[in-house]
Amino acid sequence: MTHPYLSDHVHLNDEGTAVVILDQTQIPNRTVYLTLETAQQMFDAIHQLQVRGAPCIGICAAYDLYVLAQQIDPQTAAPDFLSQLNQQADYLASSRPTAVNLRWALDRMLETVARCAGQADRLAILHQECIAIHEEDIAMCRSIAEYGLSLIKNGDGILTHCNAGPLATSRYGTALGPLFLGHERGMDFHVFADETRPLLQGARLTSYELSRAGIDVTLICDNMASIVMKNGWVQACFVGCDRVAANGDTANKIGTSGVAILAKHYGIPFYVLGPTSTIDLHCASGADIPIELRDPGEIREKFYTEPMALPEISCYNPAFDVTDHTLISGIVTEYGICRAPYTQSLRAVFEKKYAGLSYGMPEKEDEK
Ligand code: MRU
Numbered sequence: 333m334t335h336p337y338l339s340d341h342v343h344l345n346d347e348g349t350a351v352v353i354l355d356q357t358q359i360p361n362r363t364v365y366l367t368l369e370t371a372q373q374m375f376d377a378i379h380q381l382q383v384r385g386a387p388c389i390g391i392c393a394a395y396d397l398y399v400l401a402q403q404i405d406p407q408t409a410a411p412d413f414l415s416q417l418n419q420q421a422d423y424l425a426s427s428r429p430t431a432v433n434l435r436w437a438l439d440r441m442l443e444t445v446a447r448c449a450g451q452a453d454r455l456a457i458l459h460q461e462c463i464a465i466h467e468e469d470i471a472m473c474r475s476i477a478e479y480g481l482s483l484i485k486n487g488d489g490i491l492t493h494c495n496a497g498p499l500a501t502s503r504y505g506t507a508l509g510p511l512f513l514g515h516e517r518g519m520d521f522h523v524f525a526d527e528t529r530p531l532l533q534g535a536r537l538t539s540y541e542l543s544r545a546g547i548d549v550t551l552i553c554d555n556m557a558s559i560v561m562k563n564g565w566v567q568a569c570f571v572g573c574d575r576v577a578a579n580g581d582t583a584n585k586i587g588t589s590g591v592a593i594l595a596k597h598y599g600i601p602f603y604v605l606g607p608t609s610t611i612d613l614h615c616a617s618g619a620d621i622p623i624e625l626r627d628p629g630e631i632r633e634k635f636y637t638e639p640m641a642l643p644e645i646s647c648y649n650p651a652f653d654v655t656d657h658t659l660i661s662g663i664v665t666e667y668g669i670c671r672a673p674y675t676q677s678l679r680a681v682f683e684k685k686y687a688g689l690s691y692g693m694p695e696k697e698d699e700k
Pocket of ligand 1: 381385431495496497501505572574584651
């Protein structure tokens, strides 16, 4: 049975004319939903992390584009319609550069509508496609959860960084998916959630999601990961991803690469979990992945009652870092677990995908 918490927090309103999102910046203190109708509101919601997490940004952007398409004059001829939609897509894509799911979802919407000749159908086609993107993400997360669960056993300690749970995706999440699934099957895990400076997704979102689901979670500051690993309390690290390059180098929330280096030192397996929509074979390596730089105020002031550094102090605030593929024990996709050499195993996953093969493992009823 699906846990009641695992519900959808990005969807269209009843009329289909606006996108409704749960404002993730308000969690865990308030449950606030926002209605997005204009391109500016949509851009801001992504940029300000009111909607965040690579797959979730992609789903939201697909709904956004459908809503914006409805605002184009219905009489507009196909080439003009496409060019207006392309402009909106470029604008939305510029809100956050690292998570490839954003551009991926927008391109998928654009390509789908470009293929449709009849003007009358174009909104229906866009509607169908954004729903498909959302539904596929639910199915992919479920499959990733199943494969991820095969890597751990009852009683294990798992360390995670940032938030790659239901809020960052749909339903199960990626890095947290195996934990939700195992919990549903009666398994117990002890999760260490890095608070994840500077925006505290681990504290605000991961610990909230896990504790609400009844999963044992301990919140730690990022600089405590080493001691919990040294104490022998961590049997595996599970993290999400924002873009995986063809060679397996993986961009994820700033601090992830440090966790991977520690895990290597302590001999703990380090797994990246993500759907194929987060794998970008156009990037040969992590050096090709654009890294988002954010406002220094997030380091100096945000979440403090008064500034913790002088206003003139310069800050470097990259939102993501790249974990070298040599530090990654496996990349868990909806098609299975890729192992090194990733250049081959990731390509093999895409061959299955393009061949239209179905994915997922049979459900296991027995406790491990
Ligand atoms: O800046 P954020 O909060 O969007 O960063 C999110 C992450 O880094 C997640 O780990 C990643 O998007 C995967 S979500 C399944």
